[in-house]
Amino acid sequence: MKEKIQSFGRFLSGMVMPNIGAFIAWGLLTALFIDTGWLPNAQLSSIVGPMLTYLLPVLIAYQGGKMVGGQRGAVMGAIMTIGVICGTEYTMFMGAMIAGPLAGWVIKKFDKAVEGKIPAGFEMLVNNFSVGILGLLLAIIGYYLIGPFMGGVLAVLNSGVEVLVNNGILPLVSIFVEPAKVLFLNNAINHGIFTPLGAEQVAGAGKSIFYMIETNPGAGTGVLLAYWMFAKDKTTKDSAPGALIIHLLGGIHEIYFPYVLMNPILLLATIGGSVAAMIFNVAANLGLAGPPSPGSIIAYMGMAPKGSTFMVLLSVVIAAVVSFVIAAPIIRLSGNKQSLADSEQKMKEMKAEAKGVAASEVKTYGSSAAGKTNAADIKNIVFACDAGMGSSAMGATVLRKKLSEAGRSDIEVKHAPVSEIPADAQIVVTHKELQDRALKSAPGARIVTISNFMAAPEYQELVDELKA
Numbered sequence: 001m002k003e004k005i006q007s008f009g010r011f012l013s014g015m016v017m018p019n020i021g022a023f024i025a026w027g028l029l030t031a032l033f034i035d036t037g038w039l040p041n042a043q044l045s046s047i048v049g050p051m052l053t054y055l056l057p058v059l060i061a062y063q064g065g066k067m068v069g070g071q072r073g074a075v076m077g078a079i080m081t082i083g084v085i086c087g088t089e090y091t092m093f094m095g096a097m098i099a100g101p102l103a104g105w106v107i108k109k110f111d112k113a114v115e116g117k118i119p120a121g122f123e124m125l126v127n128n129f130s131v132g133i134l135g136l137l138l139a140i141i142g143y144y145l146i147g148p149f150m151g152g153v154l155a156v157l158n159s160g161v162e163v164l165v166n167n168g169i170l171p172l173v174s175i176f177v178e179p180a181k182v183l184f185l186n187n188a189i190n191h192g193i194f195t196p197l198g199a200e201q202v203a204g205a206g207k208s209i210f211y212m213i214e215t216n217p218g219a220g221t222g223v224l225l226a227y228w229m230f231a232k233d234k235t236t237k238d239s240a241p242g243a244l245i246i247h248l249l250g251g252i253h254e255i256y257f258p259y260v261l262m263n264p265i266l267l268l269a270t271i272g273g274s275v276a277a278m279i280f281n282v283a284a285n286l287g288l289a290g291p292p293s294p295g296s297i298i299a300y301m302g303m304a305p306k307g308s309t310f311m312v313l314l315s316v317v318i319a320a321v322v323s324f325v326i327a328a329p330i331i332r333l334s335g336n337k338q339s340l341a342d343s344e345q346k347m348k349e350m351k352a353e354a355k356g357v358a359a360s361e362v363k364t365y366g367s368s369a370a371g372k373t374n375a376a377d378i379k380n381i382v383f384a385c386d387a388g389m390g391s392s393a394m395g396a397t398v399l400r401k402k403l404s405e406a407g408r409s410d411i412e413v414k415h416a417p418v419s420e421i422p423a424d425a426q427i428v429v430t431h432k433e434l435q436d437r438a439l440k441s442a443p444g445a446r447i448v449t450i451s452n453f454m455a456a457p458e459y460q461e462l463v464d465e466l467k468a
Helices: 002-033 048-086 093-114 123-166 170-205 218-230 234-250 253-262 264-283 297-302 309-354 391-405 432-441 457-467
Strands: 380-385 412-417 427-431 446-450
Touching (some): 002 093, 002 170, 048 123, 048 170, 093 170, 170 264, 218 253, 218 264, 234 253, 234 297, 253 264, 253 391, 391 412, 391 427, 391 457, 427 457, 446 457
Parallel strands (some): 380 427, 427 446
16 A cells, blocks of 8 residues: 555656756745745746746646656647646646646557558658647647636635634644655655645745645754764764755755654654644744745745745744654664664674675565676666655765775666666665565666665675675
8 A cells, every 4th residue: 555655646746846946946936026025026926927827737747748648648738738727717736637647648548549550651640630639629628627627626625725724733734744754755745735735825825834844854853863962873873964964955855764764653753843843834824935845944945935034944943843852862762772673683694694695685686687697797776766856866876986986987876766767777776665666666676775875784785796
């Protein structure tokens, strides 16, 4: 069930994440040039509406159509979404998330049905007119059916949001969001759900509290600070400062997930910090002008509307302080157990080596054939994470540097979403929580799992093996 939810969430966020740059441009435009912005400008603020109404939904639909039906599906998705947009008064992010993949699926099925049946010389004619005619029909369907239907859905959702905000219940959403994040559903929640809902609020109020729920770096900061100060395990303690910098400044929240997974009761700390910050945000009527992506404190502050910069910063501090206060005693009391677990794992590896089994062979791999590949023949390694943009990019950089120092700069190290691992991947490095998805995505590759992005002994083990 977790794998299916991750896959569905990745599909939703996969339509939004490639277009985050456009969302940030729109958010900055809003923060700077609307009437209440930092630099009010009536002419430039006229761009805000068209970007929100047309550009962003069409980009989402284009990406969704491309994911299902390739380039032709992308064009079909864009055509259909224009009909959806014009069929309602609401901003159609969610409509685009339906129209894009649906249009891609339609053209994919059409292409399969006519494959091998088109007379020679008529291929271009059929290809162009099929997109034009089917796109027109889908745009009409979008106008009369999907647009009005999604408008009704959004009306209900907006009413529900008002109930949550007016009754002070919205902070309780963090009780579900924080556990979901550490199961690598963070991108799905933020970009698949909160980004579209937030855009609706920004259109009416110039800011949205939905952009502050999942992206606040304070809760993770408190946990990492507690590990830095109170962890008994030296490896964990030493890795925490680096992880803190990457999390807080770099905005890669996945870096702290393994620290919580090592001791799941720390979810109480992240939930507590997030709920406290949200209570403050609701009470102070705070919101951001656009999605802070990645969730760096720099991006977080950059999206703060004029006059609320200090209060937005204070919400991060509140989350960090509450999270730290809860996490500190938990880590102090459980530190020895973590060290014991690490020792037991090390002992198992030593026993395996004593019996002539390489430590690397204790890990889970894909096919046995891949595991027997000579080190000299390895030319392609892929670091995979949920979205293929945050922790995987960082991990690939670390691994690439280690391989270069070991004299194996001939090995190409790439990063990718765990569900879209390239077919030529010989070795895949991923977090242990994503192992099952990696095995399905790359059944012929060797899978190396890690539990800590910053202090993974598997990095050096793999480098030593490839060097040898």
